[in-house]
Amino acid sequence: MKAKQILALALISLILVITSGCVSSESFDSIILDSSEDSQQEPNADVIANGSLVEVSLPEPPLPTIDQSILTVHFIDVGQGDSILIQIKDKNMLIDAGEQKAGNTVVNYLKDNGVTELDVIVATHAHADHIGGMVTVLNNFKVKKFVDSGNPHTTKTYENMLIAIDEKDIPFSLAEAGQTIELDPSLAIEILNPEKPTGKLNDDSVVLKLTYGDLSFLFTGDTEIDAEKRILASGIDIESQILKVAHHGSKSSTSIEFLEKVNPAASIIMVGTDNRYGHPTEEVIARLRGLGSDIYRTDIEGHIVVKTDGKEYTVETQNKGLVFPMNAMNFSLMAEA
Numbered sequence: 424m425k426a427k428q429i430l431a432l433a434l435i436s437l438i439l440v441i442t443s444g445c446v447s448s449e450s451f452d453s454i455i456l457d458s459s460e461d462s463q464q465e466p467n468a469d470v471i472a473n474g475s476l477v478e479v480s481l482p483e484p485p486l487p488t489i490d491q492s493i494l495t496v497h498f499i500d501v502g503q504g505d506s507i508l509i510q511i512k513d514k515n516m517l518i519d520a521g522e523q524k525a526g527n528t529v530v531n532y533l534k535d536n537g538v539t540e541l542d543v544i545v546a547t548h549a550h551a552d553h554i555g556g557m558v559t560v561l562n563n564f565k566v567k568k569f570v571d572s573g574n575p576h577t578t579k580t581y582e583n584m585l586i587a588i589d590e591k592d593i594p595f596s597l598a599e600a601g602q603t604i605e606l607d608p609s610l611a612i613e614i615l616n617p618e619k620p621t622g623k624l625n626d627d628s629v630v631l632k633l634t635y636g637d638l639s640f641l642f643t644g645d646t647e648i649d650a651e652k653r654i655l656a657s658g659i660d661i662e663s664q665i666l667k668v669a670h671h672g673s674k675s676s677t678s679i680e681f682l683e684k685v686n687p688a689a690s691i692i693m694v695g696t697d698n699r700y701g702h703p704t705e706e707v708i709a710r711l712r713g714l715g716s717d718i719y720r721t722d723i724e725g726h727i728v729v730k731t732d733g734k735e736y737t738v739e740t741q742n743k744g745l746v747f748p749m750n751a752m753n754f755s756l757m758a759e760a
């Protein structure tokens with residue numbers, strides 16, 4: 424109906440132009456604007472200039488909207504420990520929350536990045552360097568869904584986390600290989616581990632593969648060689664451009680067999696300065712270098728932020744600014760916009 428009304432008015436105005444030859448562009452514009460729902464619509468300059476019936480007769484169809492949303496993955500520097508924020512559109516997901524003393528760092532980082540609520544939290548496993556800050560996070564944000572490894576740990580830290588989840592009535596589920604996590608329809612988030620709890624906390628870490636367009640991220644928690652072997656044996660495609668290196672670069676993880684299948688272009692090691700574990704190990708650094716992967720470390724670079732449009736990516740670090748991966752020269756301009 425709307426298009427027909429505009430067509431009728433446009434025909435009348437065109438007749439006026441032809442018969443009188445003296446209708447001003449202002450009155451022509453007002454006819455078009457009166458028939459439009461959008462009073463801010465710009466007058467059609469082509470119509471005024473050449474009076475073409477074809478161009479006046481129908482409003483132009485809207486251009487197809489091309490989804491150019493940027494996926495941003497923040498590897499937050501929490502010292503020794505993991506905390507990763509995933510953002511796309513207005514959706515927010517957190518993987519781990521660092522040690523207890525890092526809780527405020529995580530909360531402030533999230534607030535600085537516009538987070539007011541978390542759609543999903545994943546606790547990869549119950550070690551304190553992954554869930555220590557969780558209660559502080561739970562006390563500061565509304566959380567819509569909580570995913571846990573399902574491997575109980577008899578610590579006060581773990582117990583306090585479960586109590587907080589229960590008190591706040593947050594929907595809670597246990598991760599199992601083969602499940603997916605719904606965050607945004609444009610993303611695929613697959614759970615690759617645990618298949619079933621083995622009782623070994625690190626090996627039962629929740630492992631996630633996130634795919635956005637042509638790009639994949641692999642988040643490995645603290646998984647060690649046994650979990651890597653099981654994931655490899657499952658035959659699932661683990662190739663990922665961006666790898667969160669397992670267990671802070673411990674040599675008991677990131678076997679060459681696993682790494683070759685992931686084949687990461689960029690590897691991120693989340694580790695504290697002068698940590699007492701000797702992380703990351705020279706062995707793991709050498710394996711990553713051997714594959715030609717770029718290496719980023721939170722103990723050296725601070726927060727590490729990867730942005731992607733699903734085709735290319737940029738890496739921005741707190742201490743070194745925007746880094747230009749080889750395949751992202753053009754995208755860097757877009758990511759800055």
Ligand SMILES: [Zn+2]
Pocket residue numbers: 548550624625645
């Ligand atoms: Zn651990």
Ligand SMILES: [Zn+2]
Pocket residue numbers: 504505550552553645670671
């Ligand atoms: Zn850890």
